Amino acid sequence: MINLLSDTVTKPTPDMLQSMMAANVGDDVFREDPTINALEEKCAALFGKEAGLFCPSGTMTNQIALKVHTRPLDEVICDEMSHIFQYEVGGYAFNSGIGINLIRTPYGILDAGQVEAAVRPRFDWLPKSTLVVIENTCNRGGGGVYTLDAIRQIQEVCRKNKLALHLDGARIFNALHVSGDTPRDIGGTVDSISICLSKGLGAPVGSVLIGDQDFIAEARRVRKVMGGGMRQAGYLAAAGIYALDHHVERLKEDHTHARQLAAALDALPFVSNIRPVQTNIVIFDLLPPATPAHFLEFLEHNQVKASAFGPQTIRLVTHLDVDSEMIGKAIEVFGRYSPPSKSQP
Ligand SMILES: *Cc1c(COP(=O)(O)O)cnc(C)c1O
Numbered sequence: 001m002i003n004l005l006s007d008t009v010t011k012p013t014p015d016m017l018q019s020m021m022a023a024n025v026g027d028d029v030f031r032e033d034p035t036i037n038a039l040e041e042k043c044a045a046l047f048g049k050e051a052g053l054f055c056p057s058g059t060m061t062n063q064i065a066l067k068v069h070t071r072p073l074d075e076v077i078c079d080e081m082s083h084i085f086q087y088e089v090g091g092y093a094f095n096s097g098i099g100i101n102l103i104r105t106p107y108g109i110l111d112a113g114q115v116e117a118a119v120r121p122r123f124d125w126l127p128k129s130t131l132v133v134i135e136n137t138c139n140r141g142g143g144g145v146y147t148l149d150a151i152r153q154i155q156e157v158c159r160k161n162k163l164a165l166h167l168d169g170a171r172i173f174n175a176l177h178v179s180g181d182t183p184r185d186i187g188g189t190v191d192s193i194s195i196c197l198s199k200g201l202g203a204p205v206g207s208v209l210i211g212d213q214d215f216i217a218e219a220r221r222v223r224k225v226m227g228g229g230m231r232q233a234g235y236l237a238a239a240g241i242y243a244l245d246h247h248v249e250r251l252k253e254d255h256t257h258a259r260q261l262a263a264a265l266d267a268l269p270f271v272s273n274i275r276p277v278q279t280n281i282v283i284f285d286l287l288p289p290a291t292p293a294h295f296l297e298f299l300e301h302n303q304v305k306a307s308a309f310g311p312q313t314i315r316l317v318t319h320l321d322v323d324s325e326m327i328g329k330a331i332e333v334f335g336r337y338s339p340p341s342k343s344q345p
């Protein structure tokens with residue numbers, strides 16, 4: 001099976017498993033897991049932040065960030081396509097009691113002018129703008145990347161209006177490969193970052209939230225109330241450390257594979273509106289009479305998995321467990337697809 005559903009489907013490599021098995025562990029609720037401590041310090045240092053917090057998922061790291069950066073009745077400004085709005089079960093309202101102010105963009109990349117226009121004036125009858133969340137890369141936008149300059153301009157708007165800035169960096173290492181910026185460059189522009197280890201980096205579980213000492217101290221309390229205080233989870237943190245040491249550089253290959261898929265799709269008559277491919281995500285529309293259900297069933301029969309991403313939209317994601325040969329095979333399968341005839345129900 002060539003699984004292009006998501007970059008979360010990867011399984012630990014034998015070497016990663018080896019490093020997990022060898023991990024030195026302890027009870028992390030007492031801060032006694034040396035491997036978790038090392039992972040948190042490693043992530044924080046990489047981005048030039050003071051502290052880190054290992055969590056079971058990127059949803060939890062984002063939700064904790066929302067909770068710590070806001071008070072009930074505040075409002076978060078973000079793109080309509082952002083993960084915190086689309087895929088976290090409305091947790092911003094449930095966990096933090098805050099509202100959300102959505103900005104519409106073509107590919108999920110905000111500009112400072114839009115952010116500034118979304119900041120509420122201070123009146124008793126309005127929600128209070130206190131936080132901006134940017135997503136780099138933006139999943140639903142097709143894996144698009146922010147320039148450092150664009151983030152700095154947003155940072156300036158936040159500074160001027162006393163807003164916190166959180167980066168949903170589930171795929172931040174994909175973004176850094178394309179922008180050429182260093183983790184420290186990015187770390188210097190935002191107050192907090194959520195980093196996923198279980199996406200392109202190929203770890204089985206885990207995300208790390210980073211920020212300054214006070215922020216992470218409070219985040220640790222919120223993680224506990226959310227049920228995310230784990231014990232000997234250093235076995236999982238070891239996978240994250242291994243991934244940071246061995247799986248960052250290779251993300252380039254995933255980007256090459258995504259471009260190859262997009263180029264092949266571009267030549268097919270039933271494909272339209274391929275979103276600009278910058279990283280490891282390819283999003284495109286099917287032209288009727290082709291439908292996602294029909295297309296995905298054909299793929300499945302031919303050992304390729306992908307996902308529907310809208311009424312006429314398909315998403316493909318490349319990752320560690322898809323090699324060049326599999327990309328060639330997937331392209332060959334796409335080329336053999338023919339849409340149903342119009343008369344068919
Ligand atoms: C995957 C993802 C997350 C977190 O997802 P989990 O499955 O909860 O780890 C957050 N933001 C973005 C943009 C993502 O793609």
